[in-house]
Amino acid sequence: MQKRCAILTSFDPYAFKGGIETYTQQMVDLLQRSSYEVDIYHTQCLPEGTDTNLIGPSFHSPFLNSLSRVGQAFYRVDHLYNFVIAHAFFGFAYSPPRIPTFTIFHSTHAQYAEANRELFSQEWYYEVKYLFGLGAEYASTIGKRVIAVSDAVAREATAHYGAIDVVSVVTGVDQTLFSPRPDKKGLRDQFAIPRDAFVGVFLARWGVDKAIDVLQEVMKTTPDVFWVLILGTGEPCPLHERPNTKIIENVERNEVATILSCADFLFHPSRYEGFGLAVAEALSCGLPVIAPPVGIAQSLLALPPLHALQLPSYETGTQQVINAAVETITRLHRDRDFRHACAHHGQRVAAQTLSLPQWEHNFLAALGIASREENPEHLSLHQDGAVA
Amino acid sequence: MNTDLPPAKRVVVIAPHPDDESLGCGGTIARFAKNGAEVRLLVVSDGAAIEEPDGRHEDIVAVRTQELEAATKILGIQHLRTLQLPDGRLTHHEAQIHTALSDYLTTVQPDLVLAPSLIDGHQDHVIVGRIALQLLRTTPGWTLAFYEVLAPLRFNTLVDITDVASIKETAIRCYQRSLFQQPQLFWDAFRALNVAKSAFVHHSGLFEAFWVLHAPPSDHEIIAWATYGFQPSHNGQGPLQRVKDVDDLVFAVQEKMQQLANTDQQIHTLRSELTAATQKLQHQETLIAALQLASNKSATPAQDSRAECLTKETSLFRQCLEYVFPPGSSRRSALSVVKRRLTQYTSKSPNE
Numbered sequence: 001m002q003k004r005c006a007i008l009t010s011f012d013p014y015a016f017k018g019g020i021e022t023y024t025q026q027m028v029d030l031l032q033r034s035s036y037e038v039d040i041y042h043t044q045c046l047p048e049g050t051d052t053n054l055i056g057p058s059f060h061s062p063f064l065n066s067l068s069r070v071g072q073a074f075y076r077v078d079h080l081y082n083f084v085i086a087h088a089f090f091g092f093a094y095s096p097p098r099i100p101t102f103t104i105f106h107s108t109h110a111q112y113a114e115a116n117r118e119l120f121s122q123e124w125y126y127e128v129k130y131l132f133g134l135g136a137e138y139a140s141t142i143g144k145r146v147i148a149v150s151d152a153v154a155r156e157a158t159a160h161y162g163a164i165d166v167v168s169v170v171t172g173v174d175q176t177l178f179s180p181r182p183d184k185k186g187l188r189d190q191f192a193i194p195r196d197a198f199v200g201v202f203l204a205r206w207g208v209d210k211a212i213d214v215l216q217e218v219m220k221t222t223p224d225v226f227w228v229l230i231l232g233t234g235e236p237c238p239l240h241e242r243p244n245t246k247i248i249e250n251v252e253r254n255e256v257a258t259i260l261s262c263a264d265f266l267f268h269p270s271r272y273e274g275f276g277l278a279v280a281e282a283l284s285c286g287l288p289v290i291a292p293p294v295g296i297a298q299s300l301l302a303l304p305p306l307h308a309l310q311l312p313s314y315e316t317g318t319q320q321v322i323n324a325a326v327e328t329i330t331r332l333h334r335d336r337d338f339r340h341a342c343a344h345h346g347q348r349v350a351a352q353t354l355s356l357p358q359w360e361h362n363f364l365a366a367l368g369i370a371s372r373e374e375n376p377e378h379l380s381l382h383q384d385g386a387v388a
Numbered sequence: 389m390n391t392d393l394p395p396a397k398r399v400v401v402i403a404p405h406p407d408d409e410s411l412g413c414g415g416t417i418a419r420f421a422k423n424g425a426e427v428r429l430l431v432v433s434d435g436a437a438i439e440e441p442d443g444r445h446e447d448i449v450a451v452r453t454q455e456l457e458a459a460t461k462i463l464g465i466q467h468l469r470t471l472q473l474p475d476g477r478l479t480h481h482e483a484q485i486h487t488a489l490s491d492y493l494t495t496v497q498p499d500l501v502l503a504p505s506l507i508d509g510h511q512d513h514v515i516v517g518r519i520a521l522q523l524l525r526t527t528p529g530w531t532l533a534f535y536e537v538l539a540p541l542r543f544n545t546l547v548d549i550t551d552v553a554s555i556k557e558t559a560i561r562c563y564q565r566s567l568f569q570q571p572q573l574f575w576d577a578f579r580a581l582n583v584a585k586s587a588f589v590h591h592s593g594l595f596e597a598f599w600v601l602h603a604p605p606s607d608h609e610i611i612a613w614a615t616y617g618f619q620p621s622h623n624g625q626g627p628l629q630r631v632k633d634v635d636d637l638v639f640a641v642q643e644k645m646q647q648l649a650n651t652d653q654q655i656h657t658l659r660s661e662l663t664a665a666t667q668k669l670q671h672q673e674t675l676i677a678a679l680q681l682a683s684n685k686s687a688t689p690a691q692d693s694r695a696e697c698l699t700k701e702t703s704l705f706r707q708c709l710e711y712v713f714p715p716g717s718s719r720r721s722a723l724s725v726v727k728r729r730l731t732q733y734t735s736k737s738p739n740e
Contacts, residue, residue, distance in 0.1 A: 059632065060639035095628045123642045135634035139627035 008091035089136035107274025109133035110160035115272035172359025180286035187262035197226035205234030211269035288342035396499035406456035414556035415549025421464025437475035509538035543597035550593035
């Protein structure tokens with residue numbers, strides 16, 4: 001009998017370009033190679049024949065309402081699958097689960113809200129922390145096996161939601177794609193980046209939570225750096241006319257790898273990350289990464305010589321982070337040996353801890369699929385719905 | 389199982405729309421009237437929410453009122469009152485209905501009130517039923533009996549209407565437009581509903597069902613009654629209910645915060661106006677003083693009076709400002725004081 005798995009998510013992974021979408025595509029590829037037929041359900045794609053008029057309960061939050069339809073509609077077809085995987089709280093309304101269910105936490109909204117509390121309104125804080133976090137994300141842990149993309153997220157899931165037996169499976173990076181590329185100057189020509197410039201890259205959404213305020217302050221005080229901003233879907237960036245700056249939007253994965261390879265460092269000042277895919281990809285490309293201790297940067301930049309690239313926590317004050325960033329960029333610019341040591345060491349750490357095959361092995365193990373040949377029919381539910 | 393409603397000399401029937409009284413409890417009304425009780429009917433909505441037939445313009449409210457009056461006579465109802473509230477939107481007029489019904493029941497002092505069931509399949513029916521229940525909790529002296537129209541009711545009383553069924557049928561037939569030109573279909577349907585109840589009393593006939601309440605029940609008792617004793621269990625709440633509860637709370641908090649922001653904006657605007665008004669007053673005071681100095685003699689009695697008036701006003705505004713600006717003062721009270729003072733000030737003409 002054909003083995004089948006479903007994925008519940010928010011947006012079409014083939015139409016959006018975010019970390020979760022990349023992760024979904026990698027997951028689909030892995031599961032298909034493991035002989036699973038995979039169906040993806042999201043807010044724009046519900047199981048065939050779903051009558052949304054019959055779905056309750058309804059929420060004040062329009063986003064939760066649309067996600068609620070995904071989870072509730074899945075009850076109609078859950079018997080067709082061996083198991084289901086949901087991202088974050090996107091499958092919260094498939095509760096209680098009737099087949100083995102896995103929730104992948106890429107972050108926790110409770111921690112994200114705390115980290116960005118000062119930046120947004122109180123209304124935003126209540127919605128993100130209490131509704132998305134302590135409400136929907138908590139519901140996504142009940143009777144479901146939680147897989148966290150980093151040890152930090154695993155700790156947060158336990159601390160905020162009381163999740164038990166959280167499995168930490170560190171996300172992998174496709175290092176056949178994200179690896180140092182030769183002919184840096186030639187690559188720079190492709191993107192009209194000055195051949196001899198000292199190039200810093202920012203790779204994220206243009207959003208306050210990605211610490212664009214810090215980025216702009218640092219850009220002001222580092223006039224000798226040529227900045228390349230690779231922006232995903234976000235607010236409009238006001239720096240298009242800025243000298244020594246190149247903004248590249250809507251970039252394909254392959255192009256991201258190329259641009260990273262022709263830069264000198266990645267600046268990733270984000271106040272909160274569950275994982276920080278940009279950090280992992282940059283390190284894999286042999287790029288020194290300057291970042292505060294959030295997400296994967298917390299552990300990867302912990303040991304020498306990379307610890308010199310780790311910025312202080314935002315708890316010490318934003319200005320401290322800015323000062324440290326400027327200092328570190330200056331050192332990277334001036335000290336060629338330091339730069340090379342960081343690049344070399346970072347790439348090695350990435351190769352050891354962030355390889356795609358390693359993620360595939362650990363991920364399948366977390367799903368209870370020990371090898372690609374083994375049938376995960378042994379997956380079963382405890383009485384309380386937890387996956388055995 | 390009770391087979392009759394409690395005896396009553398004065399009965400009030402509350403109907404959300406014209407026709408509900410005939411469909412839901414027309415037989416019982418006819419029985420009460422036949423037995424000499426005073427039956428009063430209060431219809432809450434205007435019945436306007438029925439589409440006009442193709443290509444024809446008609447005053448649907450007038451048509452339905454005529455139908456209602458005809459049915460009322462047939463059933464033997466002595467007093468008819470209509471509140472004429474918008475059909476289909478009674479939930480927007482809850483307070484108004486509550487007041488009207490409360491006043492009506494206090495004036496009429498009935499023994500028995502017939503109201504649509506709490507679980508009837510129309511929002512207008514449900515809200516009228518809820519208000520009747522609220523009034524049972526606050527207004528003494530009567531028994532409440534819920535009747536069924538659009539959804540079967542869990543009942544504790546069945547009234548045998550077999551001998552008055554033809555009256556009910558005739559009353560229903562009055563509602564040509566109200567019942568979509570098919571009163572026969574509705575009579576057949578409601579007759580079947582009434583006949584079906586014969587299974588509970590083990591003899592043939594037509595019976596209207598009621599849930600009779602002598603004492604106000606708690607919400608918990610209502611749920612238990614309607615669901616045959618369903619008790620919410622801890623497991624049944626589930627994490628999804630928790631998300632729903634959080635969603636309700638966050639929405640409520642966000643709404644309150646928005647209201648607070650609006651109030652802050654109002655206070656800010658009023659403070660600005662107050663400051664401008666105070667400056668204007670001070671300017672006038674300075675002018676008076678300058679005039680007095682220029683004339684180099686004591687002011688006329690009129691000038692004295694004006695100066696005194698301005699001095700008083702200035703003092704008033706200072707008190708007001710001191711009241712508004714100190715930290716920790718209640719926003720609402722500060723706002724009302726500012727509004728009152730501004731009204732006092734702006735009601736005076738500039739030349740005064």
